[in-house]
Amino acid sequence: MSDKAYETLREAIVSCELAPGAWIKASELAESLGLGRTPTMQALQRLEAAGFVRPVKRKGWQVTPMTLQSVQDILEAFELTAPSLVVLIIRNATDEQIATLGEKVIRSAPGRPATEVKPDLKAAPIRYLVQICGNPVMTEMVLPLATHMERVLSFGLLHDDNFLDPAYVRWRNVLLDAMAARDEKRAREAVLKVIHVGATEINRILQGAQSIRSVPLNIERAS
Structure with missing residues (x-):
């Protein structure tokens, strides 16, 4: 039951859907999920360990705010690992898996210009990329x-209709073509370009999202 609550949250x-900085009350959450307090608290504690929520004394649980620094740290870490993941996929994944990855990438972030199809935020392309790399240790890490x-x-996709401009689309297509052709050198170059374009756009969006970036300086942790 706690697994269900964890995955749903x-x-x-x-x-x-639960925005950065949003507040969660364990009692209300347990009721909405139809679960007891214990599995709900277990799910929240797992989410805290994963960096998605934090307990705040007398206020409940807060979805971890998205700040310029936290996003920079995430993007920097992914920039270091993505080229290796792409190479592993080229060496280990099947043609079908690479094609499925391409479909998930395009569904999750159509880019601009594109059709009026809305992004599918449940496509999970980045997690799928990690899952098909063929190295269980890398996947777990x-x-x-x-x-x-x-x-x-x-x-980014929810806060700006112009997010992911034509430069992203161009390099995304280069990346997908290079992976399908098993071209490691070209794929490594393209994935870094995709990340750099996305990072620039995300930073621009966050600069204008003052309410999202506003984080209390002193927080009393819940007991």
Whole structure:
């Protein structure tokens, strides 16, 4: 039961259905999920350990705010790991898996210009990328980072209709073509370009999201 609560809450946070900085009361959450207090608290504690929520004394639980620094840390970590993941996929993944990855990437972030199809925030392309790399140790290590990356992507897609401009679309297509052709050098170059374009846009969006970036300086942790 706590697994169900954990997965439900995590996906709501990753898709920004529960926005950065939002407040959660354990009692209300337990009632909405139809669960007891114990499994609900266990789920919240797991989410805290994963960096998605934090307890605040006398106020409940807060979805971890998305700040310029936290996003920079996530993007920097992913920039270091993404080229290696792409190479592992080229060496280990099947053609079908690479094609599925491409479909998930396009569904999750169509880019601009594009059709009027809304992004599918449940496509989870970055987590899928990690899962098909063929190295179980790498998958276990990087999957938490991939989940945070998808939250950053969801935030950008929900807060700016012009997010992911033509430069993103161009390099995304280069990346997908290079992976399909098993071209490691070209794929490494393209994935870094995709990350750099996305990072620039995310920082621009966050600069204008003062309410999201406003984080209390002194927080009393819940007992």
